[in-house]
Amino acid sequence: MSTATYTVSGMTCGHCVSSVTEEVEQIAGVTGVDVDLPTGRVTVTSDAPLDDALVKDAVEEAGYQLKA
16 A cells, blocks of 8 residues: 655635545545645555656646645
8 A cells, every 4th residue: 555645736625625536536546535625735545656647637637736
């Protein structure tokens, strides 16, 4: 099992959290997504380490940006 934490900018409400969660959950191998709205932190657990580009694409599909 692998865990990675990302910071997402632009989230302001529960709907934002839901959108990001739904998109990231669709990545193959993802077993859990925990989004902390106040900090913008998104913790992703998966079967194996994820390609950061896949997470970035999922977050952008939801309408937000990963912070570098």
